[in-house]
Amino acid sequence: MLRALSLALATVLAASASAQAWQKAYDEGLQNARRGAWKQARESFLAAAKDRPNDSSKPTPLFGPITERRTWRDGAPYSANLLAAYSGMRVTTDLTGDERTALLKQVTTELEALIQKKQAGQLALLTLVEAYNRLGDTQSRARLQNTPALIDQSWREDLEIVSPETPGLPVQTRPPTTNPPTSTPTTTPPPAGNQNTVYTNPTTHDVPPIAGGVPILPNKYALIIGNRESRLPGGNLEYAEDDAIRIRESLQNYAGYAPENVQTVLNGTAESIRSAATALANRIGEDAVVMIYFTGVGTNLGGKDYLAGVDTALATDVESMVAKEELYRAFFVKGATVFAFFQANRPMVNNRVFGEEIPATGSICQMQATLAEGTVGFAYQNSRPVGLFTDAFVRALEKFRTNQVPISEFGWEVFYSIRRRATGSSTGTGSGSSLQTPTVPSRTGMAADARF
Structure with a gap:
């Protein structure tokens, strides 16, 4: 009995440690994105995805007493893979030549995988279209824009760092205050x-x-x-x-x-x-x-x-x-x-x-x-x-x-x-x-x- 309880406790502790790992990496990704460090943000979101591979549209329950049910980030969806790809798109803005092309192709691969796993919503589709835009791949771009059934329109995505202020609006074009x-x-x-x-x-x-x-x-x-x-x-x-x-x-x-x-x-x-x-x-x-x-x-x-x-x-x-x-x-x-x-x-x-x-x-x-x-x-x-x-x-x-x-x-x-x-x-x-x-x-x- 004692051995069984010890194994159960070890399992819970391991699960808790794993949860803390992806949560910490995800939070670091959000922090890096907020300050415009998109390369570091991408690395953090990829680290979160390594510990928790699948994006989720549903709230994530947290460990705790059954009488105090809590959810991660007040019920926000988990979008580590999506935000890693989105951050990669932002990184390509400052790249040129083969390095830019290679990262864009990697981003399209990641987003296509999300679509295949049925873990993609509107932002994933629009980001993928923009990636093909930058690659000059008109055939793939047209396929996406003309096939809305590829995504689940009700799929929730974490848009905290994807706001009208974040797509890279140059300072000189911002409206006067x-x-x-x-x-x-x-x-x-x-x-x-x-x-x-x-x-x-x-x-x-x-x-x-x-x-x-x-x-x-x-x-x-x-x-x-x-x-x-x-x-x-x-x-x-x-x-x-x-x-x-x-x-x-x-x-x-x-x-x-x-x-x-x-x-x-x-x-x-x-x-x-x-x-x-x-x-x-x-x-x-x-x-x-x-x-x-x-x-x-x-x-x-x-x-x-x-x-x-x-x-x-x-x-x-x-x-x-x-x-x-x-x-x-x-x-x-x-x-x-x-x-x-x-x-x-x-x-x-x-x-x-x-x-x-x-x-x-x-x-x-x-x-x-x-x-x-x-x-x-x-x-x-x-x-x-x-x-x-x-x-x-x-x-x-x-x-x-x-x-x-x-x-x-x-x-x-x-x-x-x-x-x-x-x-x-x-x-x-x-x-x-x-x-x-x-x-x-x-x-x-x-x-x-x-x-x-």
Whole structure:
């Protein structure tokens, strides 16, 4: 009996020592990450994973009296493998050449293993997409972004060190601490039913040329399309026009876009969208930066992405649509760098989903408002609907307040803005951080630190 009790006690003590080992290593990883020591953070999280190999979405119970049940870190998930990979991603920012490539490949291996073990959530997927982005592996990147079933959307991840302040936002691009904006500018939408309207802002502005203290850069241009109306079933997006105007004003207020360089199309047909793109392309120079923002219906036919016009009545009628590649080509043939954002539903139709087409040429970045098979949502503000992606986009521009917006950090800020949205807001179908998750920016021929 005494021998049995001794063995039981030894087992408990060994288990306790092992628990203390991974807990200590994990805590050291968090501390290192908080002070920006990402290499050391990665080593600490790997040490924790060595003692406790599997990540867990559930709370971890701690040893103690049965009457005093306690959980580790107040019920936080255990994400040693995920945070080791994430820390590795952060390390690659300061590496070059073969060393950078080797670590990126190791990170992708670790994250793919988490997916295979079904221990991956949204952050794991987005970090893996970004790793493939940096490796230039467009095939793997597209596979991930267009296959949301790879992960468990309900899987909890430890996000303590993964906040809007941690993705590597350079100090010089942080917003000023004095007199921050307290609200989004009020806009008056065009009359309901105002179709096929193109707005090119005049040189006499309602918004000052240097609004919010952000200097205007003359080489920055924007094409904003808001299609509220649609003849396709379920294609009406009642907030699309308001969203387009909000984006236009935010670019002028917070991102250094001259009003005369921002072209806005409300309820556009394919013809009017092409005309607006051509008119804008005819004005740009070789070093131009072009931002495209589309709210409306998109579809993928035969592997090609199309933007539907308000007169599109059949989902297969490409004559009434604009090919995404055609829109890009109008600008990249002039030597412009293109940043495109799409707020559109992404249902799977005939094993195809809008946004899966990856540009083969040009310097292009694109970001989708939701993962494949996802639905875009909205929230009510001042009794008017606003797209969740648009709201997050505007909040991110307000926060950065710079005419050199870093695309990678901006993408993460948009992601977290949607996640932390106030729980008390009134939301529409598909809205809410648990149901709408944007993709990370997908780049072709563009560096991770590119700016728009």
